[in-house]
Amino acid sequence: MYTVLIIDDSPSMRRVITDLINQIDEFEVVATATDAYDAREKIKEYEPDLVTIDINMPKMDGVTFLRNLMRLHPMPAVVISGEGVRGNDIFDDGAVGFIPKPENGESIEHFGERIKDTLLNLTFLLKRYTLKKPQGTKTIVNKRITDSGGNFEVERKVHPDEVLPKRPAVISGPRVIGIGSSTGGVESLLKVFSGLIEGLPPIIITQHIPYGFSSSFAQRLNQSSSVTVYEAEDGMILERSHAYLAPGNKHLTLEKLRDNSYKIVLLDMVKVSRHKPSIDIMFRSMNNTVGGSAMAIMMTGMGDDGSIGMKELFDSGAYTVAQNEESCVVFGMPAKAIEAGAVKDVCHLNDISRYIIEFANNKRR
Secondary structure (H helix, E strand, O other): OOEEEEEEOOOOHHHHHHOOOHHHEEEEEEEEEEEEEHHHHHHHHOOOEEEEEOOOOOOOHHHHHHHHHHOOOOOOEEEEEEEHOOOOOHHHOOEEEEEEOOEEEEEEHHHHHHHHHHHHEEEEEHHHHHHHOOOOOOOOOOOOOOEEEEOOOOOOOOOHHHOOOOOOOOOOOOOOOOEEOOOOOOHHHHHHHHOOOOOOOOOOEEEOOOOHHHHHHHHHHHHHHHOEEEEEEOOOOOOOOEEEEEEOEEEEEEEOOOOOOOEEEOOOOOOOOOOOOHHHHHHHHHHHHHHHOEEEEEEEOOOOOHHHHHHHHHHOOEEEEEEHHHHOOOHHHHHHHHHOOOOOOEEEEEHHHHHHHHHHHOOOO
């Protein structure tokens, strides 16, 4: 069963599209959104396999939202809109399908057939996407929902304590740099890594990204940087001048070995702070192994993942930095870390690579 999010500012059109898609055996609508900002929240909450997007929407038009979606959270998207003149352009922007809205005189049944034909033709692509996508922890209680609402089991927010016990390092280990990011993080990390140099302490990264895209993103980071970047694998030993990106379906943690080196341990467990991989888990693991000699950086992103683990690092004497509001796509996670008293310095995106280099050269603590 493929799950769908419908994005349209018209209540009547949302109801019509919901009813028509729910009649297709292999598809179900799990949520609807009224605009791009509402859609952003619903995508994080419901993790749909497919979104449908209208072009004419308030606050942000559908084309801009589609471009942002493909840049920040690539996933299958079908445009359902009356803007037929843009039908060819939206494929260049990343859409996998285009369905014109009903014209005068077209029956709802015929419109439904057009939707069904398009979606069924996309099942091969959707199957590939869903096989790579990590499974969420929420359970749908009432499969069919309408615009007026539906019954869902609320996803419980899991605290880091339930996955990784808090055991702060008594003696600090060799330095490690940890970076956490979410919405807007893809382009922001590319900017940071383009400014890094060789010889830095190991860097570990948790970016909220769908499984299946983390490997290609690690390759992009690697191509843009003097630092060698890998998608993290279980058992890897951290090395200087290397960076390790958490895969999109596992938590990245560290184990300190007898020779004072660090080994990557990937955890295939529940979401923590509503994410998998979780920044909170990565930062807590750093505090348990690296302790006060670590550097932790909180970059652009929605929500509060990472604030718990970063506060623990701050309390252990680690050097903690948050991206400033001006340069964030979403000033959510950095703001929460600042509110928690977990941040020593706040800086612009353009300065993060310099802060990392200065930390490595003992100029920042």
